[in-house]
Amino acid sequence: MIELTNLTKAFGSFVAVNDVSLSIPSGEFFGFLGPNGAGKTTTIKMMTGLFTPTSGRIVINGFDVEKQPQEAKATFGYIPDHPYLYDKLTGREFIYYMGGLYRMEKNDLKENVDRVIDLLELASWIDKKTEDYSQGMRQRVTFASAFVHKPKTIIIDEPMVGLDPRSARIVKDSLKKQAHEGASIFMSTHILEMAEELCDRIGIINKSKIIFLDTRENLHLHKTKYDGNLESVFLELTKEENE
Amino acid sequence: MTFLHILWFKNIMFWKVSTKRDVGMVIRNLGSFIVFGSFAIGAFYFSNFITAYLLENVRIGLFLFHRFIGMLLFVFFITINLGNMVVSFSTLYRTPEVDFLLTSPVSYLNIFVIKFLDNFFYSSGTLFMVGFSLLLGYGFYFNLPWHFYILMMFGVLIPFMFLAACIAVIVLLLLMKLASVVNFRLLVGGIVLFYIAQIYFYFQVSSPVNMVREVMKYYPYVDLYFGTLDPTAVKVLPNFWVSEIMYFYVTKNFTAVTGYTSLLVLSTLGLFIFTLAIADGIFYSTWITSLSIKSLTVKSLQLKNSIFSFGRPSFFSPQVEVMLKKEFWQFIREPSQWIHFAVMMALLLIFLSSVSTLNIKLQTPELKAVVYLVVFIFNIFLINSLALRFGFPMMSLEGSAFWTIRSTPITAAKVYWIKFAIVVIFLVALSIIISWLSNIPYLYMQKVTGEQPWIYSFIEPSDTVKILSYFSMIVTPLITITLVSLNFGLGSVYSNFIEKNPIRIASSQGATMTFLLSVVYLVFLLALYYFPATMLFTAEMKDLQPDWHMLRIVFFAICIPSAAIIAISHVVGLHSLKRDY
Structure with missing residues (x-):
């Protein structure tokens, strides 16, 4: 479960996220959409502890991210938009490393490393150093490392960057599986079809504020106002005032 | 033209970063200015004090004093040399900038020169400042005129350091060339041993203890020139030339100063041209070789079942x-x-x-x-x-x-x-x-x-x-x-x-x-x-x-x-x- 209450982040005079409030219950797949520079990544970075909010509150699975950061972080897995790994470790070593940071015991960790390697079909190259990986391979290793400790919540920033169609399918299936098993998922994406396919609810952020928040079913009602296309809804909602 | 074009944009990038306007940056720059300034002043007084102390209190004499400077310069030369070699390996063979430039219509020689100069000036800025402060302290003790500092900075210190960098990069290029046929780690081991042997033989040949013993036989006439005590092998080294320039400047033998300065500058120039010739011939092929060195390292350093293997249990907490x-x-x-x-x-x-x-x-x-x-x-x-x-x-x-x-x-x-x-x-x-x-x-x-x-x-x-x-x-x-x-x-x-x-x-x-x-x-x-x-x-x-x-x-x-x-x-x-x- 994720609760964002009046969340604001300012960099000097520039307000990147302005008074955002959201509630995502357990088991929900939430899609977070918005144009470039709207505030998606900043919101996610605040949720995961990479940025400190200027004001507001974030509670994940009952833990305040600012006041109980270790407890909150233990309950979620994060997949960043740029899958930076430690170049000198192999993919398998990186997943072990991440499991260790989540304080997993060795036997449990071994089982789960094998599980996520199978889930994301990484076996054929997982023992090479990550500096030799393609963007897609890195992205899949990041997914595996986020799933290894069986998180209650998964936070994803642009999951499809650099993925080939087969990898994209593997990632989508793995996300569906996690949601099916009861994890709540917060996913920012630019791929509208993917949001439409996977998400139970969609929020759109533009110019640092939430401008749309509704279920997938209700979204269809909005679509009929335009040409039945989510892209048209998105473009209309996020269009520049002078357009 | 391409060379100047790239330099121009590197220059713009440098100034954009250096003059970024935010409070943190201003405080950091101010802090740096104070520390650098204080250090320069400290280095000046330190050099001035040590010169006075050794010549007036310990009374080692001008000759021995400059021989000790020569020995310190040898260590300095080797340090710059090794430092440049290691940094050049990273900047010439392991940077995305070189990867990118190799895909553009820029000649291999231009890429080499850009990275070589970038490397040299990036890592030598502080050394110039320290060197100049030390020279000032030394020069003030001897009451030397302004042209001493100009000559020492531009005619001696910069060529001396540039010479060390040229030798470093020549050794590196040859090492990388050999790496296509000889195991890279074996070569690295060989070069380490070579440098160790160099330092060992230098101090064996120019034994400071023997030098002190021999010169002190002539006490109190220790300011005289005892060049006959210098081993021949040492006389071909640039650190010896620099110490000679300093000694002869103080003793006002300007013919010798001109001779040694010309030797240093011409050697540096000649070696730089030689570096360019070698780089023009083999830089690209050695860059290709560096790619295979990368894969060699991957295979040989897995140590799968060692105590450092991630799968092995440990008595430490998981984190x-x-x-x-x-x-x-x-x-x-x-x-x-x-x-x-x-x-x-x-x-x-x-x-x-x-x-x-x-x-x-x-x-x-x-x-x-x-x-x-x-x-x-x-x-x-x-x-x-x-x-x-x-x-x-x-x-x-x-x-x-x-x-x-x-x-x-x-x-x-x-x-x-x-x-x-x-x-x-x-x-x-x-x-x-x-x-x-x-x-x-x-x-x-x-x-x-x-x-x-x-x-x-x-x-x-x-x-x-x-x-x-x-x-x-x-x-x-x-x-x-x-x-x-x-x-x-x-x-x-x-x-x-x-x-x-x-x-x-x-x-x-x-x-x-x-x-x-x-x-x-x-x-x-x-x-x-x-x-x-x-x-x-x-x-x-x-x-x-x-x-x-x-x-x-x-x-x-x-x-x-x-x-x-x-x-x-x-x-x-x-x-x-x-x-x-």
């Missing part, structure tokens, strides 16, 4: 275990880390082997104190170099993967302390060994007992010398903790998660400032240590009681500022990790 294992693999699989470490350890070994067998036969307590302090400060300087090179970049080496720390249930402070512990435990252990080895000549003095000179017996050292040795062995680890804390803490403050090259991180502006701060601390130690060292050697020679009160004062005078530096370094280092990532 500590994975952090330690990650640090180990990052270090062992990064050539610029382990090669540099091996080279520094080899140099340390040579230094210690010669220091521990030093035969101290000096007659005055002042000279004994000077020798003792030189060895003591050199030990600390070595520790500081290791702390700067390997401790300063440690937080930065988390790189773009730092998100893994900030988004998982491990505190950044825990990561900080684990990394600090790795460096401090190793360096404290090393400092104890170094301190003990360098005190061997004082604790285990030998004398020839029989007719045969190879039969020795140990002399029981006096209590006063024992006190000084034990004092150093207690104080050195404390100083090590201080220096590691300073380097580590400020390494966190100046952390750069974009730069992947640890050598560039360790020679960045932040690192230079940290180095200068630690040198200020070293000078402070030297000044403090001078008094007990002289007092204890005087007590030993004149059979007096040591002044315990002075020892206690010195001990606390070292402890209190050290504790303050440790505390401040960690507070600012830990605080800096709270920044937005």
